[in-house]
Amino acid sequence: MMETARAEVEDFLFHEASLLDAWRLDEWLQLLTDDATYRVPSNDRPQSDPKSALFTIADDIRRIRARVTRLKDPHAHAESPRSRTRRMIANVRIVGDNPLVVEANFVIYRFRGNEDVRQYVGRYRHTLERRDGKLKIRSREAIMTRWSSPPWVQ
Amino acid sequence: MSVTRLVLNEPQAMRFEINRAALVDQKIFEAERGKIFERCWLYVGHESEVKNPGDFRTRTICGRPILFCRDSASELRVFLNTCRHRGTVVCREAEGNAERYTCFYHGWTYDRDGKLYAVPGQSAYPPSFDKSQLGLQPPPKVDNYRGFVFLNFDAKAVSLREYLGRATEYIDLVLDQSPSGRMEVIHGTQEYDIRANWKLLVENSFDDYHLITTHATWLDYLKSSGVEIKRPEKGHVLPSHGLGRDLGGGHGTTDNVNFRGRPVAAWIPIYGDAAKPELERIRSEVTARLGAERARRVCDTNRNLLIFPNLVLLDGSSVSVRSFQPTAPDRMRVRAWALGPVEETSLAREVRLDSFLTFYGPGGFATPDDIEALESVQTGLGTYKEVQWSPLSRGMAKEGDQLNTDEAHLRAFWIQWDKLMRGA
Numbered sequence: 001m002m003e004t005a006r007a008e009v010e011d012f013l014f015h016e017a018s019l020l021d022a023w024r025l026d027e028w029l030q031l032l033t034d035d036a037t038y039r040v041p042s043n044d045r046p047q048s049d050p051k052s053a054l055f056t057i058a059d060d061i062r063r064i065r066a067r068v069t070r071l072k073d074p075h076a077h078a079e080s081p082r083s084r085t086r087r088m089i090a091n092v093r094i095v096g097d098n099p100l101v102v103e104a105n106f107v108i109y110r111f112r113g114n115e116d117v118r119q120y121v122g123r124y125r126h127t128l129e130r131r132d133g134k135l136k137i138r139s140r141e142a143i144m145t146r147w148s149s150p151p152w153v154q
Numbered sequence: 155m156s157v158t159r160l161v162l163n164e165p166q167a168m169r170f171e172i173n174r175a176a177l178v179d180q181k182i183f184e185a186e187r188g189k190i191f192e193r194c195w196l197y198v199g200h201e202s203e204v205k206n207p208g209d210f211r212t213r214t215i216c217g218r219p220i221l222f223c224r225d226s227a228s229e230l231r232v233f234l235n236t237c238r239h240r241g242t243v244v245c246r247e248a249e250g251n252a253e254r255y256t257c258f259y260h261g262w263t264y265d266r267d268g269k270l271y272a273v274p275g276q277s278a279y280p281p282s283f284d285k286s287q288l289g290l291q292p293p294p295k296v297d298n299y300r301g302f303v304f305l306n307f308d309a310k311a312v313s314l315r316e317y318l319g320r321a322t323e324y325i326d327l328v329l330d331q332s333p334s335g336r337m338e339v340i341h342g343t344q345e346y347d348i349r350a351n352w353k354l355l356v357e358n359s360f361d362d363y364h365l366i367t368t369h370a371t372w373l374d375y376l377k378s379s380g381v382e383i384k385r386p387e388k389g390h391v392l393p394s395h396g397l398g399r400d401l402g403g404g405h406g407t408t409d410n411v412n413f414r415g416r417p418v419a420a421w422i423p424i425y426g427d428a429a430k431p432e433l434e435r436i437r438s439e440v441t442a443r444l445g446a447e448r449a450r451r452v453c454d455t456n457r458n459l460l461i462f463p464n465l466v467l468l469d470g471s472s473v474s475v476r477s478f479q480p481t482a483p484d485r486m487r488v489r490a491w492a493l494g495p496v497e498e499t500s501l502a503r504e505v506r507l508d509s510f511l512t513f514y515g516p517g518g519f520a521t522p523d524d525i526e527a528l529e530s531v532q533t534g535l536g537t538y539k540e541v542q543w544s545p546l547s548r549g550m551a552k553e554g555d556q557l558n559t560d561e562a563h564l565r566a567f568w569i570q571w572d573k574l575m576r577g578a
Contacts, residue, residue: 040517042342044248050511051504054342054492057517058508066375070519075370077530078522147248147345 004135009102009128010092012135017087017106025068032137033129036061039141046143056144084111089124099138100128106142121145161572162543163565168550170565174538177351177531182575183483189574190463191216195297195304195317197465197477198222198232200493202301202338208251208266212243214479214487216307221245221255221290225267230298232305233268233290244290255290264290300329301336302475321405324459328469330444330452331418332495339475340507344490344515350528351535352464352480355488356567358524359466359476360398360408360458362558363548366391368527372513372520376414380423383413396456396558398549404462404570406563412454414471414513417494417506419453424512425505432501460563462570467493472510484532490515 012031019028040057041048050058059067074080091105108120127139160182162171176182196215199222203211210223212235219235221244237244237257244257244264254271256263263272268290273279295306297314299322304314311317318325329335348355358364366373366386377383384393396410415422419437421430441449456470468474473493478486494506513520546568549560556562 042344044345045342048342050507051500052341052507054340054344054507055511055517056344056515058511063512066378067519069378070371070375073371073374076523077368078526 004094004097004100004128004130006092006094008135009094009100010089012128013089013092013102013104013124013126016137017089021085021087023082025072029065029068031135032061032064033131034061036064036137037139038064039139041141041143043144043147057142081113085109100130100135102126102128160575161568163569163572165550168547169545170547170550170561170568171543171545172568174535174542174544176571177353178483178535178538180483183351183480185575186480187216189577190571191480192307193311193574194463195295195306195311195314195461196463197461197475198296198303198305200301200337200339200475200491201230201298201303202496203249204230206251208253209249210245210247210252211249212245212247215305216479218293219243220293220305222303223252223266226265227267229267230296230303231266231268231292232296232303233292236291237262238270238288238291239273268292300325317403318461319403319405320401321403321407321459321461324401324407324409324457325467327452327455327457328459328467328473328493330448331440331473333439333443333497334495336496337473337493338496340492340494340503342492344488346488346516346525347481348478348486348488348525348528349484350486350525350532351483352478352486353567353571354528354531355478355486356460356463356466357564358528359468360406360460360558360563361561362392362396362398362408362410362458363561364524364527368523369520371523375512375519376422376424381414390557391559398556398558398560398563400556400563400566402566404567405460406566407457407459408558408563410456410558412456414456415509416453416456416470417472417502417509425509429501429505432499433505436502460567462567468514471513472506474510474514 016031038057038059039050039055041055045053070076071079086109088107089104093103095101095103104124106122106124110118122142122144125141126137128135129138160173160176162169199211204222204224207224207226207228210221213220213222221233221235223231225231235243235245239260239262242257242259244255254263254265261274265271270285270288293305293307294309295311297304299314299318329337373383386392394411394413396408399407399409401407412420415425419433421433437453440452459467464478466476468476474490475493476490478488480486492507492510494503511518515521546561546565549556549562
């Protein structure tokens with residue numbers, strides 16, 4: 001099995017963040033495996049199972065795709081007109097080899113209209129897989145640090 | 155005819171308007187605390203959140219730090235979370251289990267039932283110092299309706315039962331989902347801020363007029379996953395029939411024929427084929443227990459129930475308990491939980507939680523657009539000195555039943571709000 005270097009993982013995560021910041025959501029979907037999951041646990045239950053605890057987001061790939069469909073619709077009012085975002089990904093660490101588990105810190109700065117910044121601070125935990133030589137996201141978990149979230153999370 | 159500064163209510167002329175200052179003005183916001191929140195029964199939490207002796211949760215309610223806990227005899231307790239010595243917050247954890255509560259500042263220690271247990275160096279106090287009078291202080295009134303715990307800062311307030319009045323009919327309908335009538339808060343709190351006046355969330359929580367336009371993408375999501383969404387009947391705006399009901403005391407509810415999925419017990423394709431037999435089993439249990447007619451109400455109708463002033467039970471795609479604390483005229487903190495029957499199987503629980511996320515919460519397919527609407531309203535209300543009034547008169551010319559898309563239940567909230575603000 002091919003050893004994965006942190007630099008490659010960082011490049012992948014930076015690229016992924018840039019697609020989201022640029023709202024290139026269809027290209028972003030291509031970075032996910034066909035059985036990918038995306039989870040945001042409740043702030044007070046960061047280590048839980050969505051089958052038995054209330055999450056903020058617990059998507060399988062179908063709902064991730066439905067989420068993208070929704071967000072691209074001009075009637076998704078929370079993102080129409082769109083926010084401007086900038087994602088900072090840092091402290092990237094490979095914490096498991098098989099499967100490849102990668103943790104990183106994030107700060108997302110989100111600007112709506114002329115408003116002050118809204119900040120989303122947290123930690124990612126990704127399971128990555130190599131498919132056809134390319135890294136893809138098998139699971140993504142975003143664990144928020146603040147007790148109370150700004151108004152919404154996508 | 156009654157005309158006040160903030161709510162214009164002219165039944166003869168069929169006019170009902172809200173002065174937008176009520177949603178913006180700092181002085182009105184400050185007056186609300188004394189006239190509304192310090193006089194009404196306010197939701198603290200659910201008994202299932204503190205299951206065992208010593209379990210506790212801390213909350214902020216009406217600006218007060220509150221300790222919600224169970225004592226050694228397993229009685230529910232609510233205390234003002236402040237040390238009787240200097241005022242320090244005694245319990246600074248969000249939740250946990252405590253043998254005793256010790257203030258870290260000078261070490262005063264309280265029992266689970268609030269009694270002052272130990273004071274370091276007590277002998278230095280004069281004889282007038284009476285430990286028995288210095289326990290953790292409870293709010294003036296605390297009561298519980300079928301597991302929902304409330305407090306009241308007004309010692310002269312009517313009983314909780316009297317206060318809830320006809321709203322209990324709808325609380326009971328929610329609790330009838332459980333074979334034993336017992337529901338529990340499921341782990342995980344959705345806590346988030348909204349940059350809007352709290353009364354806008356009151357309105358939004360049981361105003362069904364906004365559904366088609368605000369939640370167009372949610373309806374599309376349902377449709378694309380195989381849920382049938384009927385075209386509204388002539389003169390209507392929603393795919394199914396629903397009423398808006400004034401329950402007295404400022405409480406109100408929608409009472410709607412279901413068209414979306416319900417964990418109890420209306421299956422939709424989003425739940426997956428594997429869940430179908432389980433939902434059928436749940437429905438037959440409800441029918442056997444309650445009879446066909448009430449079972450239809452429990453399983454085939456949705457309700458968004460407002461308990462005045464700031465508690466909402468959303469019984470639709472799932473059951474959510476939502477309460478919100480105003481923190482500024484244009485800001486509130488929302489806390490929401492999922493509620494489920496204590497007997498629920500793991501499969502039914504999974505369906506309930508997943509269904510919750512299709513609509514509710516800051517990551518749902520609907521709530522973010524509600525939040526956007528509220529924040530957009532609040533921004534628009536920056537014009538309140540020029541554009542002073544908002545009409546709230548839908549349905550006023552109608553005899554008999556009011557629809558969920560009418561505004562009779564919203565008017566009922568505002569009439570009660572106005573009555574209390576005028577000190578009546």
